[in-house]
Amino acid sequence: MAIPYSLALVLLVPLVSAPVVYFLGKQMGKKIGWVATLPLIVTLLLIFSVAAEINGGGSYSESYAWAPEAGLTFGLLADGLSIWMLITINVLCLMICVYSTTYMEHRFEEEEHETGVPTPNSAYASYYTLYLLYAVGMLGTVLTTNLIQFYLFYELMLVPSWALINNYGYGERERIGMMYFMWTHVGAVILLAGILSSYWITGSFEIAALSGVVGSPIAGWVAFAILIGFFTKMAVFGIHIWLPYAHGEAPTPISALLSPAMIGIGAYAATRLVIIPMFPVFQTFSLVFTLWALVTLVYGGLMALAQDDIKRFLAYSSVSQMGYIFLGLASAAEYGVSGAIFHYITHGFGKCILFGVAGILMAQVGTRSIKEMGGLADRMPWTTVLCLLGFFTIAGVPPTMGFMSKFFIFSGVFSSALSGSPIQLGIAFVSIVMTVLTVGYSLWTVRRIFFGPLPENLKDVKEAPLTMILPLLVFALFSVFIGIYPKFVTDYLLPFLANVF
Numbered sequence: 001m002a003i004p005y006s007l008a009l010v011l012l013v014p015l016v017s018a019p020v021v022y023f024l025g026k027q028m029g030k031k032i033g034w035v036a037t038l039p040l041i042v043t044l045l046l047i048f049s050v051a052a053e054i055n056g057g058g059s060y061s062e063s064y065a066w067a068p069e070a071g072l073t074f075g076l077l078a079d080g081l082s083i084w085m086l087i088t089i090n091v092l093c094l095m096i097c098v099y100s101t102t103y104m105e106h107r108f109e110e111e112e113h114e115t116g117v118p119t120p121n122s123a124y125a126s127y128y129t130l131y132l133l134y135a136v137g138m139l140g141t142v143l144t145t146n147l148i149q150f151y152l153f154y155e156l157m158l159v160p161s162w163a164l165i166n167n168y169g170y171g172e173r174e175r176i177g178m179m180y181f182m183w184t185h186v187g188a189v190i191l192l193a194g195i196l197s198s199y200w201i202t203g204s205f206e207i208a209a210l211s212g213v214v215g216s217p218i219a220g221w222v223a224f225a226i227l228i229g230f231f232t233k234m235a236v237f238g239i240h241i242w243l244p245y246a247h248g249e250a251p252t253p254i255s256a257l258l259s260p261a262m263i264g265i266g267a268y269a270a271t272r273l274v275i276i277p278m279f280p281v282f283q284t285f286s287l288v289f290t291l292w293a294l295v296t297l298v299y300g301g302l303m304a305l306a307q308d309d310i311k312r313f314l315a316y317s318s319v320s321q322m323g324y325i326f327l328g329l330a331s332a333a334e335y336g337v338s339g340a341i342f343h344y345i346t347h348g349f350g351k352c353i354l355f356g357v358a359g360i361l362m363a364q365v366g367t368r369s370i371k372e373m374g375g376l377a378d379r380m381p382w383t384t385v386l387c388l389l390g391f392f393t394i395a396g397v398p399p400t401m402g403f404m405s406k407f408f409i410f411s412g413v414f415s416s417a418l419s420g421s422p423i424q425l426g427i428a429f430v431s432i433v434m435t436v437l438t439v440g441y442s443l444w445t446v447r448r449i450f451f452g453p454l455p456e457n458l459k460d461v462k463e464a465p466l467t468m469i470l471p472l473l474v475f476a477l478f479s480v481f482i483g484i485y486p487k488f489v490t491d492y493l494l495p496f497l498a499n500v501f
Helices: 006-054 083-115 121-143 147-168 173-202 207-213 219-234 242-249 252-262 265-275 279-283 286-305 310-330 334-364 381-395 401-418 422-433 435-450 466-484 487-498
Strands: 060-067 072-078
Touching (some): 006 060, 083 334, 083 487, 121 147, 121 252, 121 265, 173 219, 173 242, 207 219, 252 334, 265 279, 265 310, 286 422, 286 435, 334 381, 334 401, 334 466, 334 487, 381 401, 381 435, 401 422, 422 435
């Protein structure tokens, strides 16, 4: 049975904890990172209580008075579509917070060495405060039931993540932070235009009322505006420019959340706001979006092969993986959309492992250049195994969960293509062949970093501390467990989407 007010508490606990963490952090310094994990543990327990309540195809909702004179209520909903999004976001935020306790200490030591200025306690306090607000934004976006509320949480994801890049990133972090802010904010403004247009048609900001857009002469434009807002966040081809720069210069724990957790929320939102309520409209875009998805996954994979910087390599890999998620959505089929949401979970855990490994390499080896590494497997056995499992997860190699998520995506794509045009069938065949590209750049990168001769200057490299290894090990074990028992995910997803298609 769910704890009363569970969904409201999922948002309130980290939100109220954020200023507490800030004021305590000014006294505690780097130790405040452990305090910041506590609200995330509480929210995870709350989410698990809700998951037990809705198992078997149910839903759990809460509604609070907000602006009744404007017809607005503060609605929160957890169902088969959103529950695993919530679990994924919360688990990633919790374990990356643990990872941050060591990584950010290293990051601040780097800055001290560069500037000669000691790191004040307020730097730790601000980092973990912004981190909790960022988590609230992601969780709120998934829980909301009305469009104004959705937009506010959507922007709440943007502001703390921009501040984290701007204040704690690398290199030209201020310029890159502004690029990230402008690109994603422009996407949000286009989304807002779609939201306001839908209100003009339906007279309601409730997400459930979006079905009333179908049949309007401008339904296609409304759906397209909303989708472009989400596709900007997903960084699909053509509107992906910001992603490699943001990942490259963001502090690595934030890169780990930007890529797996935040950008994939665009896929969830596209499903919730367009595919479900406006399915006939979305179907008209299916062929174009399928082609766009193919270009995205191929482009991202090829660009990844050309990178030497480990973080930019992973950024382009994320573009490619968003192509697979986009492909599942574009299929407009039950299994395809299920696979897209499933692959969000896959990409979340797999890419968090890989960005965590990148952070370990930066901290322990002292470089981001792949060509400057090699032969590290003997020195860093745990990191090597985790890196392999991370790549296996995103590449879809059994027994990781990536195999099942891609199986669902391709099942949906082929079922749609067989009843569609020969062009769609051709795209389906090409897309499944292109999985070889993911496997190729994955194994090639592992070989370059961990095998071959060990450079003379790396002979004293040591394995990472437990606080950096353990979170990644949790992600890896989770990937294998869900890969073997996918019903823990599909028992929620499939019954929900079966009622839609």
